[in-house]
Amino acid sequence: MALPTVMVLPMLIVVAAGIYYIYNEIIQYMSKSMVKNKVVVITDAVSGVGSECAHHFHKGGARLILCGASWDKMESLYDTLTSGADPRVTFPPKLVLLDFSDMDSMPEVVNEVVECYGCVDILVCNSSMKLKAPVHTVSLELDRNIMDINYFGPSTLAKGVLPVMMSRRSGHILLVNSIQGRLAIPFRTSYSASKHAVQAFFDCLRAEVEEYGIIVSTISHTFINAAVPSTPPAKPQGLPTFGVRPADLANEIMRTVSRKKKEVLLAHPIPRVALYLRSFFPSFFFAVVAAGVKDSAMAEQMQ
Numbered sequence: 001m002a003l004p005t006v007m008v009l010p011m012l013i014v015v016a017a018g019i020y021y022i023y024n025e026i027i028q029y030m031s032k033s034m035v036k037n038k039v040v041v042i043t044d045a046v047s048g049v050g051s052e053c054a055h056h057f058h059k060g061g062a063r064l065i066l067c068g069a070s071w072d073k074m075e076s077l078y079d080t081l082t083s084g085a086d087p088r089v090t091f092p093p094k095l096v097l098l099d100f101s102d103m104d105s106m107p108e109v110v111n112e113v114v115e116c117y118g119c120v121d122i123l124v125c126n127s128s129m130k131l132k133a134p135v136h137t138v139s140l141e142l143d144r145n146i147m148d149i150n151y152f153g154p155s156t157l158a159k160g161v162l163p164v165m166m167s168r169r170s171g172h173i174l175l176v177n178s179i180q181g182r183l184a185i186p187f188r189t190s191y192s193a194s195k196h197a198v199q200a201f202f203d204c205l206r207a208e209v210e211e212y213g214i215i216v217s218t219i220s221h222t223f224i225n226a227a228v229p230s231t232p233p234a235k236p237q238g239l240p241t242f243g244v245r246p247a248d249l250a251n252e253i254m255r256t257v258s259r260k261k262k263e264v265l266l267a268h269p270i271p272r273v274a275l276y277l278r279s280f281f282p283s284f285f286f287a288v289v290a291a292g293v294k295d296s297a298m299a300e301q302m303q
Contacts, residue, residue, distance in 0.1 A: 034258045036061035038121040041113055043098060043157065046073040048226045049176065050126050052250030054081060054093070060254075063091045065116050067098035067109075100127055100153025101145055110160030119168060120161040122257060125154040126176040135189045143190045150194035155201045165214050172215040172257060175202045176249070179220045179271050183278055186293050206262060217256050221249055221266040 040057045044050045045066035057064055058081045068074045074095045082092050094116045098109050114120065129149040131142065158173050165171030181199035184192040199218060206216035225243025244266055256264055265272070277285040 039063045039117045039119055040122040041065045041120055042124045043067050044127040046070055046077060048246035049249050051077060052246045053253055056250055056254050058090055061089050063117055064093035065096055065113055066093045067096045069099040100149040103148050103152055106156050114164055119164050122172045123161055124174050131191050132187050138190055146190045146194050151197040154198055166212045169213045174217045177218050177220050179222050179267050182220055183275055215260045217262055219264040219266060222271050
C-alpha cells in the first residue's frame with residue numbers, strides 16, 4: 001500500500017536527520033580513535049576552547065601536554081580530567097607553564113614541551129589576546145604585547161617543535177585563528193594585524209613542510225560566544241549577534257585533525273559575505289565598513 005503524499009516529506013526529514021546523526025557519531029568516533037596515544041600540545045588549555053579540547057583529546061586516549069599561564073587553573077583542569085578517568089585508556093596530562101607575553105622564556109618552554117615525551121604529534125595553537133580600541137589610543141607597548149601573544153608566540157613554538165616533526169616525517173600543527181586574519185575591521189588594528197601576520201606565517205609554513213609529511217591547518221572563526229546555553233538571550237537590538245560556542249569549535253578542531261583539513265572557515269553568513277565583498281568588490285566593501293564605523297551593531301557581526 002502506497003504511503004499518502006502528505007507523509008512522504010516528514011518521513012524524508014526523519015530519515016535525513018537519522019543519517020546526519022549517525023554520520024556525526026561516526027565522525028566523532030573516528031576523531032577520537034585518530035588521537036589515541038598521540039602526543040598533543042594545547043597552548044592555552046585553561047581557556048574555554050582549550051578546556052573543551054583537553055576533554056576531547058583526553059577521552060580519545062591522547063598523551064596531553066597542557067599549557068597555560070596559570071598553574072592553579074591547569075591543576076584544576078588536571079583534577080577534572082583525571083577524576084574518574086580509566087587509566088587503561090587515558091593518560092594523566094603533563095603541565096607546562098607557558099606565557100607568550102614572556103618571549104624570553106620560550107627556549108626553556110620549547111625544551112620542556114619536547115622533553116615531556118620526546119616528540120610532538122599534534123600542536124594546537126589556540127592562545128590569543130583581543131583588543132578593541134581606536135588606533136590612536138593604543139600604545140606601542142600594547143601593540144608589541146599583542147604581537148607576542150598572537151604572532152611571535154605561536155610561530156616560535158611551531159618552529160621549536162618542527163625539528164622533531166621533520167625528523168619523524170609526521171606531525172600536525174593547527175592554528176586556531178580569527179576570521180580577522182583574513183578580514184580587517186575598524187577598532188581592531190593591533191588584533192587584526194597580529195592575526196593577519198600569524199595567518200600568513202602558517203600559510204607559508206604549510207607549503208614548506210609538506211614534503212616532510214607535516215600537516216598545517218588553520219581554523220578561522222568569528223568571535224567565541226561563551227555564554228551559558230541555559231541563559232535566555234537578551235532581546236536583540238538591531239542585527240542578530242552571531243558567535244561560535246567553545247564546544248562547537250573544539251569539535252571542529254577534532255574533525256580537522258581527523259580529516260587533516262588544511263583550512264576551515266567557521267563563520268555565519270554575514271562575515272562570509274564580507275569576505276567575498278572584500279575580495280571581489282573592495283571599493284564597495286571599504287565604503288560599507290567606513291559607514292559602519294558609526295553603527296556598532298554592524299561592527300559586532302564581524303568580530
